[in-house]
Amino acid sequence: MKLITFTTALALWLLAGIYAQAQETDSASQTAVEELISLKEEIIKEEKDALKAEVENIIKRLESGNISESQAETLKQEAAEKHALNIQNRLAIIDNKVALLKRNGSIENNEDRITIRIITSGKDEDNIIFIGPKSKQRKYDRRTTSDFVLAFGLNNAITEGESLQDSDFKVAGSRFAELGWAWKTRVFKNTNWLRIKYGLSFQFNGLKPTDNRYYVDTGERTELQNYPLKLDKSKFRMDNLVVPIHFEFGPSKKIEHDDYFRYSTHNQLTVGLGGYAGINLSARQKLKFEDNGEDQKLKLKADYNTNNFIYGLSGYIGWQGVALYAKYDLNTIFKNNPIDQRNVSLGLRFDVD
Incomplete structure (x- = not known):
């Protein structure tokens, strides 16, 4: 894991202050509901894009001879089932939050709110500072x-x-x-x-x-x-x-x-x-x-x-x-x-x- 530099630490400190200040102000319940509903469309698109990329990778492995045609079909089916379940489960979470918000006027679970994360997965992978929803998926391919x-x-x-x-x-x-x-x-x-x-x-x-x-x-x-x-x-x-x-x-x-x-x-x-x-x-x-x-x-x-x-x-x-x-x-x-x-x-x- 790479060490966080002084510049990175300073940036995080400043961003954390902005984040803490933003958390002190609650948005209107109706606005929050609309944001959650729009998030459902983003979830569906994310999972479809991830499935498409995964299938393309399977096809490439098939064309290069690394896997057989039957193995490719099995992997495609497993990928389709996985992302279908992802959509189902993630949408259910959103629906529950909308219901909770309408009933109580606030959401206690802040899983999809803006947060600051440091991804340090080692020298062969990503090493970035991410600002955004906690549930945001890692990009499938970074060109x-x-x-x-x-x-x-x-x-x-x-x-x-x-x-x-x-x-x-x-x-x-x-x-x-x-x-x-x-x-x-x-x-x-x-x-x-x-x-x-x-x-x-x-x-x-x-x-x-x-x-x-x-x-x-x-x-x-x-x-x-x-x-x-x-x-x-x-x-x-x-x-x-x-x-x-x-x-x-x-x-x-x-x-x-x-x-x-x-x-x-x-x-x-x-x-x-x-x-x-x-x-x-x-x-x-x-x-x-x-x-x-x-x-x-x-x-x-x-x-x-x-x-x-x-x-x-x-x-x-x-x-x-x-x-x-x-x-x-x-x-x-x-x-x-x-x-x-x-x-x-x-x-x-x-x-x-």
Whole structure:
């Protein structure tokens, strides 16, 4: 069972307060009756949808040769009887509550009222916070999931006609970071070997020039120049907002239960290939130096003739949510410079569900 993070606990605390406050206000009896009656239609639809999904799964097992035709018919009959009884029993509960409400003006049993539940069924299944009726069934098939994305590592620039060994930037001092949220959708209905991962991310690309230099916008170009004083630190940074899209490949394990199934990539190799596109939010420099015996800091924010449109290629190869991650900007860092420079990054990526 996964540990509940501080953020999750805080969210639960806030939601619990909202829930407690809402419970203090009773709705009118007539409104409650109408809600219960409408809930009956939802129950019937839920059970029919669950039966349909279960039958489709049985047909798939029959077509793949895992079960015989007679076994398939038996399983279909059992599924139909189960969901028919579910409908009968659940509707009877609703009818009894309606009768109780009409007779007494309130319902003591709050099984179908809004509540907060934490479902933590293990690393191979759901791990979600659910807000809704206690009696709500687990979704039979979840084709789309979401993750928090965190990445960081080394950053540099590939200069036209030069190798990384001749880079104008410090290898260890130039770094990148990425924060974002990604959704992952299974492409095919009955297999999970191919997924599309898409989302929204903030990228922070930093470059630390060598040899006591900093960037200067001369009006026609942006170039590295020597600073008149000895620099303790010189750092140039671009902040981007991008939309990454990856095709994710790799095996997965199908976990089947009576009323739902899930595909799990736990303990499986994942490979993602794709790219990103977005906009440059800002460009800035930070300079630290000593002047007349006093430490000075300059924070310079300007256009620096940087490209406003960001696009590039990226990919990752990972295991259990940790991946080796690389990205390369196809756009040049600066517009109209005589020598093209493009940002390149290599580091670790964490997809946290």
